[in-house]
Amino acid sequence: MPPTDYDLIIIGAGPAGSTTARFAAEAGLRVLLVDKRQELGAPIQCSGAISGHGLAAAGIDADPEFIHEAIYGFAIYDQEGERTVHDYRLLKPDEYGAAEGKKPLGYVVDRRRFDRYLMTQAERAGAGVWLKTEGLGYQPTDDGHCTVSLRRYNQDLRLTTRVLVGADGLQSQVGRWAGLQTHIKITELAGCLQFIVDGVETEGLLEIVTGHEWAPGGYAWVFPKGHGYAEIGLGVIATMTDKPAQWHLDKFIRQSFFRRRFANSRVLEVQGGGVPLAAPLRTQYADNLILVGDAARHVNPITGGGLHTAVAGGKIAADFLIGHLGDGLPLQDGALRAYQTLWLEELGEKMWKLYGIKTDIFHNMNIQQRDRQLYATMSDYFSPTSEFKKI
Amino acid sequence: MSKQQPVLFSIGWNACINCGACVAICPQEAGFVSPFDTIAVDRPCDIACLLCEAICPVDTITHVPVLQQVAQPALATALRRTRSAPPTHPGEL
Numbered sequence: 001m002p003p004t005d006y007d008l009i010i011i012g013a014g015p016a017g018s019t020t021a022r023f024a025a026e027a028g029l030r031v032l033l034v035d036k037r038q039e040l041g042a043p044i045q046c047s048g049a050i051s052g053h054g055l056a057a058a059g060i061d062a063d064p065e066f067i068h069e070a071i072y073g074f075a076i077y078d079q080e081g082e083r084t085v086h087d088y089r090l091l092k093p094d095e096y097g098a099a100e101g102k103k104p105l106g107y108v109v110d111r112r113r114f115d116r117y118l119m120t121q122a123e124r125a126g127a128g129v130w131l132k133t134e135g136l137g138y139q140p141t142d143d144g145h146c147t148v149s150l151r152r153y154n155q156d157l158r159l160t161t162r163v164l165v166g167a168d169g170l171q172s173q174v175g176r177w178a179g180l181q182t183h184i185k186i187t188e189l190a191g192c193l194q195f196i197v198d199g200v201e202t203e204g205l206l207e208i209v210t211g212h213e214w215a216p217g218g219y220a221w222v223f224p225k226g227h228g229y230a231e232i233g234l235g236v237i238a239t240m241t242d243k244p245a246q247w248h249l250d251k252f253i254r255q256s257f258f259r260r261r262f263a264n265s266r267v268l269e270v271q272g273g274g275v276p277l278a279a280p281l282r283t284q285y286a287d288n289l290i291l292v293g294d295a296a297r298h299v300n301p302i303t304g305g306g307l308h309t310a311v312a313g314g315k316i317a318a319d320f321l322i323g324h325l326g327d328g329l330p331l332q333d334g335a336l337r338a339y340q341t342l343w344l345e346e347l348g349e350k351m352w353k354l355y356g357i358k359t360d361i362f363h364n365m366n367i368q369q370r371d372r373q374l375y376a377t378m379s380d381y382f383s384p385t386s387e388f389k390k391i
Numbered sequence: 392m393s394k395q396q397p398v399l400f401s402i403g404w405n406a407c408i409n410c411g412a413c414v415a416i417c418p419q420e421a422g423f424v425s426p427f428d429t430i431a432v433d434r435p436c437d438i439a440c441l442l443c444e445a446i447c448p449v450d451t452i453t454h455v456p457v458l459q460q461v462a463q464p465a466l467a468t469a470l471r472r473t474r475s476a477p478p479t480h481p482g483e484l
């Protein structure tokens with residue numbers, strides 16, 4: 001077979017793409033990682049919460065370079081402000097805490113620094129990394145490979161590769177190039193907005209506020225952001241309200257049981273985005289192509305968290321490709337389905353189960369019952385006995 | 392999903408946070424995007440489901456109807472208004 005320019009071209013240097021790139025390059029694959037941005041992670045569209053084991057499982061050190069603040073547990077609120085607290089400093093005092101020899105449960109990371117850190121790791125492992133490079137399209141070729149067209153600082157390029165990895169996030173186009181159905185249902189994409197604020201106290205916990213009154217179809221949150229800052233945000237489902245997320249966030253800040261706590265808050269940054277509270281894509285592969293991370297809707301449908309699943313999925317994708325390419329197996333005519341099978345085994349089945357739980361809650365049209373269910377599910381989800389602790 | 396006449400979207404860039412939620416919800420095929428991580432604003436949308444307007448967290452997408460045959464001049468005017476956004480590309484090679 002004629003040689004290709006690369007074994008892997010990865011579009012999108014977010015957590016999913018950079019993790020795929022790092023593991024693949026470490027194993028000796030020839031990897032090109034491209035991103036259209038000039039500064040990774042910016043503008044920030046993420047609250048940055050990730051568990052310690054999520055980082056560890058993907059071989060990522062909790063480096064102070066990207067950590068805003070350590071997290072020790074959760075507080076889940078119902079609509080009126082009653083709360084369930086799972087503070088791991090109290091639940092497992094020997095293991096979790098700020099003192100020497102103990103560890104945090106998780107972290108709130110700075111996505112600008114986090115994404116750049118992961119990209120740097122990929123580069124140090126031997127991957128080529130090009131910023132200001134946009135993926136424009138791809139075409140499988142008769143020799144079993146594919147060509148990828150890119151634009152880099154206005155220059156059009158065409159490169160050949162064995163596999164193209166679409167890690168291009170929520171707004172993914174790569175899957176659409178192959179004709180995959182990637183658009184998300186309006187009932188399953190939460191429109192989110194958050195403010196980084198000064199003047200709001202936090203206690204080392206991720207705080208989650210449920211209730212249709214504050215965040216119809218989603219939830220609101222208050223996360224510690226380091227240096228005395230906090231993050232206040234929420235996500236809503238458009239079919240459950242005729243107002244945008246911005247209106248709901250304003251109402252949450254002014255009218256919720258936290259209004260006194262928020263009274264002196266001053267907005268330092270405005271961020272937002274869409275979070276798929278959806279099932280993973282049913283087809284995450286095509287000829288010479290696989291999808292990973294948000295592009296494949298690898299997002300926890302209960303919490304909306306997609307960082308852990310992005311780095312975990314990146315590792316699964318890399319492990320699969322190292323084996324598959326190493327064995328010289330075919331890359332077209334459904335051959336890459338094996339990636340999806342592996343992903344389902346290692347991560348996906350659990351996500352489908354969570355999707356079932358989430359769907360049951362939101363199919364209940366009785367708002368009060370639904371609120372109670374969501375509160376109970378969230379409270380249970382973050383408890384030390386939850387069966388889903390590892391996602 | 393309503394079968395409406397084509398529309399031309401307009402984005403209030405002052406409020407837009409370039410979050411891409413409108414693109415994620417969009418049922419168009421590849422390439423119906425702007426260089427600012429939003430849906431395309433330089434050509435009409437023939438689906439006109441308006442889901443992008445519903446999902447936008449800051450409510451900054453609006454549209455004008457485009458009458459395909461009758462109102463070509465209106466389209467031309469509308470396009471001229473949005474010309475400042477560089478043209479986008481299809482996802483094909």
Ligand SMILES: Cc1cc2nc3c(=O)[nH]c(=O)nc-3n(C[C@H](O)[C@H](O)[C@H](O)COP(=O)(O)OP(=O)(O)OC[C@H]3O[C@@H](n4cnc5c(N)ncnc54)[C@H](O)[C@@H]3O)c2cc1C
Nearest residue numbers: 012014015016036046047048049135169273293294306307
């Ligand atoms: C408001 C909000 C809060 C969130 N909070 C959390 C949280 O607290 N915890 C959590 O776990 N998750 C959270 N998430 C979800 C999380 O941000 C995503 O799941 C995560 O970023 C997915 O990573 P990714 O690598 O798949 O994609 P992304 O991080 O989106 O990276 C995709 C990359 O691809 C690039 N790209 C796109 N198209 C192209 C192209 N054509 N050519 C070249 N490059 C391209 C982009 O520039 C980008 O750098 C939140 C999301 C939102 C919107």
Ligand code: SF4
Nearest residue numbers: 407408410411413447
């Ligand atoms: S959804 Fe709204 S804020 Fe987000 S990119 Fe589209 S127009 Fe901009």
